[in-house]
Amino acid sequence: VFPDGQSRIQLKVGNRDVYGQDFRWVDEADIAQRTWPQDVIAFERREWGNFYGWVTEVWDGETRLARGRDIEWDVWYPFLEQAEALHQEIHHIERDVIGAINSDMERARLNLKVLESKGEISQDSADILQREIQQREAAYQEQIERLVGLYERLNRYRVTLIDVTGEEKTFPVGGIVKAWRPNAMAVSDKILMYVKNFWNVLTEEPREANTEGGIFPAIFGTVMMVLVMSVVVVPFGVLAAVYLKEYAKQGPLTRMIRIAVNNLAGVPSIVFGVFGLGFFVYAVGGTIDQLFFSASLPNPTFGTGGMLWASLTLALMTVPVVIVATEEGLSAVPREYREGSLGLGATKFESLMRVVLPCAMPGILTGLILAVSRATGEVAPLMLTGVVKLAPALPVDSHFPFLHLDRKFMHLGFHIYDVGFQSPNVEAAKPMVYVTTLVLVLVVLLLNMTAIALRTRMRKRYAGASV
Structure with a gap:
């Protein structure tokens, strides 16, 4: 609202190749009339954003098939299909x-x-x-x-479109993703289209500098990175916690190790990213390339950022959370369980594997939940260890060895940063930023709910334990 009480509205005018911008601010005082023509068509294009107007000509090569503002939908829409x-x-x-x-x-x-x-x-x-x-x-x-x-x-079939100003544009039908008449749609049609559009966002690949299309590669990369990280962080975290709690002598050295673990949880994530770049990517990855992939050099295989190094970096960052939660779970196992197992002739290792760890499993899963929650939203370490703006291929495909942990990947968190702050068309990128943020929250909730459901099941199985 302006100081004099007037207000203005933002309109999506589309036709970026004609007007140079997708959105325009208009003072409401300058609006003389509002109309909703039923025959206007909205075209979602593969380049240059949406176009709003009418079909005036249909071409088959150099042959004009139809001309005029009253061209029937069935004349050109089959070409789009x-x-x-x-x-x-x-x-x-x-x-x-x-x-x-x-x-x-x-x-x-x-x-x-x-x-x-x-x-x-x-x-x-x-x-x-x-x-x-x-x-x-x-x-x-x-x-x-x-x-x-x-x-x-x-590119054989082309259409000529005209906008409200009389400007005409001719381009191939293959450059159109879909077309619809928004002003002629019923409420049910709009709801159905909204659901379809949301599904397309989840299942399609991005285009137009990530501002349009879908975010499936980012969803896939995020989930896979978390799964690989979980496979690494849980065994190492549990082993460290078991050693500190069950085997290590409780003295000054053990206390110093615990203090170091707790302090490690407070280190900024970008520091882990720098360590991952220097140690995992350059040192370990470079050595692997020299030993096993020398034929590919100077093109690196593991000596550059990828899914494996990003997952290991996040595993290193979240392992303190798993250690602390696992120690809490081990402490909650009643002493009688240990003594009863030992009294029945089991060794300490057998008691640990068959009695203590199963009873402490809810605590271990709590650590996994916390690790997943933190790792899913991290962006800074990934920028140094493998995430990219646009990945040419997924880490999993149909080509041997099927799982390619050396490949770079997309991530929802980095996608939000890239679209929101690196896009040349900020206004057009806002919807993609919002929907990507929503999907990231849903992914975190889904991963956490899965782990929580597993933890609840484990607690019911060992309901007699005070854990």
């Missing part, structure tokens, strides 16, 4: 077919390079590998030619 099918086929070829060819070609090339470097290759083996590489290259060129044909079909 065909374009969507072509996009799916193109995506399958680019990601799956060509991806498999490149993977096989790279594997054969590295095998040839390794054998040549060792001096153990025979002429027959070299010829076999060379033929395999040539076959893959021929298959690659065949798929490229197939893609060229598909792109020609994709």
